[in-house]
Amino acid sequence: MQSSLLCFFIMDCVNLATFRDKFHRLLIITTFVAAVSILKPVLSANSLFNACEPKKCGENVRVEYPFWISSQHPSSCGNPFLEINCVDDKHPTIMFSGDHKYEILDINYEKGSLLVADADAFDEKACVAPSNNFTLSKEITTMMSLSPYDVHLYFFYDCTVLPTDYRIFSIPCRVSKTNSHNFAALLIHNSTLNYLNASAEKCESIVAAPVYIDEGVDPGTLERVNYTSILQEGFLLDWSLNSSCVACRQSGGRCGQIENQFMCFCSDHNHTRSCDDDGGKFNHPRLN
Numbered sequence: 647m648q649s650s651l652l653c654f655f656i657m658d659c660v661n662l663a664t665f666r667d668k669f670h671r672l673l674i675i676t677t678f679v680a681a682v683s684i685l686k687p688v689l690s691a692n693s694l695f696n697a698c699e700p701k702k703c704g705e706n707v708r709v710e711y712p713f714w715i716s717s718q719h720p721s722s723c724g725n726p727f728l729e730i731n732c733v734d735d736k737h738p739t740i741m742f743s744g745d746h747k748y749e750i751l752d753i754n755y756e757k758g759s760l761l762v763a764d765a766d767a768f769d770e771k772a773c774v775a776p777s778n779n780f781t782l783s784k785e786i787t788t789m790m791s792l793s794p795y796d797v798h799l800y801f802f803y804d805c806t807v808l809p810t811d812y813r814i815f816s817i818p819c820r821v822s823k824t825n826s827h828n829f830a831a832l833l834i835h836n837s838t839l840n841y842l843n844a845s846a847e848k849c850e851s852i853v854a855a856p857v858y859i860d861e862g863v864d865p866g867t868l869e870r871v872n873y874t875s876i877l878q879e880g881f882l883l884d885w886s887l888n889s890s891c892v893a894c895r896q897s898g899g900r901c902g903q904i905e906n907q908f909m910c911f912c913s914d915h916n917h918t919r920s921c922d923d924d925g926g927k928f929n930h931p932r933l934n
Contacts, residue, residue, distance in 0.1 A: 709753070806825070
């Protein structure tokens with residue numbers, strides 16, 4: 647009788663200990679799941695905030711929204727049509743229409759300007775003789791345009807006569823038809839449009855390549871160098887600054903977009919304009 651009673655109490659103690667052990671495990675699991683559910687938006691937001699950190703390609707080009715480096719950023723960090731390819735971590739290139747590449751020389755995020763040059767101008771093996779006018783895709787046209795400071799270097803192909811009033815550059819790498827000429831001319835002033843109209847009847851094709859002339863530079867000095875060197879100086883494209891992105895950066899966030907909608911990635915979570923917007927559950931440190 648005593649033996650049975652003792653066994654009963656022992657089994658009851660064992661069951662109680664097992665219950666307590668299971669309860670403690672369940673409590674730990676429940677607490678962990680709750681913590682994960684709370685931290686999940688913070689972690690996901692932080693992942694985009696960290697992933698969209700500005701990156702450098704080469705010595706001088708800093709890449710951030712609206713641009714993004716395909717090998718270093720997720721597509722949410724920039725506009726899908728402004729993807730940059732960082733070749734050997736030295737030469738950032740971008741394509742505006744088709745598959746022709748342009749090397750990025752500088753990006754000014756405060757002014758909203760992009761300085762680029764035809765990548766062929768830096769290739770010693772390439773025949774620098776563009777066959778088409780510079781164009782932007784219809785998607786990029788809504789965001790960017792040529793700067794008013796750009797002029798044009800015109801390429802004249804298979805012309806029957808050579809001009810006598812303008813400084814021209816020969817294009818020896820391009821094969822001409824019999825008794826015809828290929829040349830380039832830097833035409834700066836509007837008065838030269840008359841020359842273009844007259845040349846249209848004497849040349850099979852005329853192609854315009856934009857060129858940026860900085861303030862204070864005498865255009866006459868450019869006419870004394872090789873036309874390839876002129877192309878290497880590049881040309882400017884302007885884009886309209888996004889006021890939401892300006893506010894986002896000032897608040898310590900990083901600009902991006904999700905499903906074609908602008909987003910400000912902050913250290914707490916995503917905001918529609920800046921990290922100072924109300925409605926978030928988590929406080930965040932402002933980044934300097």
